[in-house]
Amino acid sequence: MSDSTHKKSLEPGADIDDFRNVVGDYLNSLLAEAGANTHNTRAEQEKFAAEIKHDARTANVSRCLPPWAQQAFQVVRFTAGELSMAVPVRDMFGLVDTGGAWVPPRAGAPDWWVGTVSFQSRLTPVIDPYFLVLPAQFRALAVRPPASRITKVIVTADGRFGVGVDTIDKVMTLSATDVAWRGNNSRRRWLHGTVRQHLCAILDTEELDKLVVENNVVV
């Protein structure tokens, strides 16, 4: 990695952050697309991120903008019950066809835990995002129980759980300003926000993961 054209080099006594900066600059330079709108140095990247954040604020976007949304990102849109929802592609770990084969959850489990499917030879608990959103008093009135509605499972959180979906719609590429990000005090902290144009809620799988742990949804 030694080169005289390199923008930074390590000085004696440099710490780990200096090392990361040098490696980061090295990688950014090597991976710069010819003629593309790239942001090679850390300073340029930070400026770029600040511009995005500024744009987001001016569009009434709250402070809960995840770091990865500072660049264009993709989500998979799907339907759950009567809702249109989405999961960031970066959070997807796999896809399972349920084939109607469910292992039911244990007695006393939350009603949004639909059951368990087999994924890569392991049992993966599946949650129903529709029931998570639906107020409790309406869940009992749902025409179709989740297990008969859900046809596929998007496995996420490195395989720790899956999100039940009725049908997969399409992959959408979005930018930060396409989404109304949730506020810090939102009751539904497991939603990143809503895609403005499509009224489609983006699930926050990290927060869902915490919810799953808190509710002891394990097999």
Add this chain to the structure above:
Amino acid sequence: MAIIAVSNQKGGVGKTTTTVNLAGFLAKQGRRTLAVDLDAHGSLTAYFGYDVETIEKNVYRLFTGATQTKDLISSTQIPLLDILASSSALVTLDKHLGAQPGKGLVLRDALTALKQRYDYIIVDCPPVLGILMVNALAACDRLVVPVQTEVMALRGLDRMMHTLQMVKQSLRREVNTLIVPTMYDRRTRAGVEALQQLRSRYGALVWDGVIPEDTYLREASKNHLPVAYMAEKSKGALAYALLVEHIRNIEAIQERVSA
């Protein structure tokens, strides 16, 4: 066409064996496959009977320009399996090219030109972070990280995953990653414990199977053949067959999602 990089910053973990046998199985299944040797030591190149000191058609020329990628490819004794060989001159690349803008994308652009010729390209990476490893990570659709099932190798894996994280930030995209436990000996406590640690630390990023210690893998290497062509029923061959099947299953899922 799918490009799979086989990489780990620790040496001796089974990168070349994994490259040879992934490529060998894919070719045996009728897939047009190219193996690319980015390691100046040239183990992969030697595996298929070429000498890194003398072979004229080699990957170094991609970086010096003026030659079309297809003209640098050599055939192997395995039907449907070709090789883009290494050169000992690769050791000079970092010194000559350093961090020149865009030089991390040379391989990606070169391999894209082979889209119609191959179904799979498997890239064997050098065990150091430098221009060649960055090129491989930038070019690949999928990263396979072989990890020897012993405790010291796990530390090397932490370093590799950190490097990968930094490269992903610079690329601004995800790299699908699969950690493959290799050289597993279930008779040793150290091996069993290392595998447990690997699974508990990296969870579902780790392939469910293992590549076992198998003398047939060494024998196949001595005979310059992928194990599937020498001892198809051996433990090593069966394990690599399962790994190929797993990778193709994941690809099928991703194709369905993006369709």
